[in-house]
Every structure is written in C-alpha cells, then in structure tokens.
Amino acid sequence: MTAARPSREDDLAALCRACGLCCDGALFGRVPLAPDEAEPLRRRGLRVVGAGALEQPCAALSPSPDDRACTLYDERPAACRAFVCTLHATHAQSGGPLEPRLAVVRRARALLAELDRAQAAGEEPPLSLVAALRGELAASFGRAAAAK
Numbered sequence: 052m053t054a055a056r057p058s059r060e061d062d063l064a065a066l067c068r069a070c071g072l073c074c075d076g077a078l079f080g081r082v083p084l085a086p087d088e089a090e091p092l093r094r095r096g097l098r099v100v101g102a103g104a105l106e107q108p109c110a111a112l113s114p115s116p117d118d119r120a121c122t123l124y125d126e127r128p129a130a131c132r133a134f135v136c137t138l139h140a141t142h143a144q145s146g147g148p149l150e151p152r153l154a155v156v157r158r159a160r161a162l163l164a165e166l167d168r169a170q171a172a173g174e175e176p177p178l179s180l181v182a183a184l185r186g187e188l189a190a191s192f193g194r195a196a197a198a199k
C-alpha cells in the first residue's frame with residue numbers, strides 16, 4: 052500500500068514551516084496590530100512596541116531552524132493572517148511538486164545566513180550577495196493577495 056500524497060494544504064503548511072521569512076525579520080521589521088490585539092499579545096510575552104506593532108523576529112516563531120512554526124497560529128494577529136507571499140500564493144493556485152518551492156526557500160535562507168555571517172564578522176557584505184538576496188526576496192516573497 053502506498054502512502055497518500057500530502058494535500059495541497061499540507062504542502063503549504065510544510066512550505067511555511069520550512070520558511071518563516073515573514074516572521075523572522077527578513078521581510079518585515081514590525082507587524083501592525085489592531086488596537087485590541089496589542090495587550091493580549093503583550094501579556095503572552097510578545098514584544099509589542101510603539102502604538103501597537105509586533106516586533107520581529109517574532110517571539111512566537113518557533114526557534115527550531117527546521118520547523119519555523121507560529122506557536123500562536125490560531126490566535127495570530129489579523130495582519131499575519133492577511134499576509135501571503137507570492138511563493139505561497141503560486142503553490143496554492145498551481146500546486147505541483149513542492150520541492151522547487153522549498154528550493155526557493157533554501158536559496159533565500161542561505162543568502163540571508165551568508166549576510167548574517169558577514170555582518171557578525173564585521174565585514175561589508177559583497178554587493179553581489181546583497182543584489183542576489185534582493186532579487187530572491189522580490190521575486191518570491193513579496194505580498195500576494197489572498198489570506199494566509
């Protein structure tokens with residue numbers, strides 16, 4: 052008996068759990084909150100700053116590099132629910148093999164890791180690295196339309 056192929060919803064969840072770029076500060080510095088969202092999130096230990104914004108990297112993001120789950124998924128703010136990147140939207144619409152989408156995530160994360168490494172070492176990141184990262188993020192991780 053062969054195992055059932057994961058559903059598209061399963062694939063999308065796996066994609067986000069491999070990625071986390073919209074929660075770890077790579078794409079956004081802060082997530083805007085509705086007025087009634089700030090206090091409950093602050094009480095849960097999340098870093099809410101200014102008039103009501105969730106500081107990133109988000110403290111609700113699982114620290115595991117292999118499983119970047121939102122630990123508040125069912126209670127995440129409206130702005131988190133509303134964001135969906137192009138890569139996610141493309142897979143939601145077209146389906147197909149997940150591996151090429153995961154490869155895009157791995158590429159972006161490798162570039163970000165290289166940038167972090169250079170910055171931690173006090174080095175000027177090569178322009179080629181910065182350009183490659185900008186291109187990768189713009190091509191695949193910009194805002195699409197539908198809910199996440």
Ligand code: SF4
Pocket residue numbers: 066067068070071072073074134135136137138139192199
């Ligand atoms: S919505 Fe896009 S950027 Fe956010 S975790 Fe999922 S794949 Fe990554």
Ligand code: SF4
Pocket residue numbers: 073074082105109110111112113120121122123124127128131
């Ligand atoms: S609350 Fe969840 S979905 Fe929103 S930024 Fe934090 S980890 Fe990401």
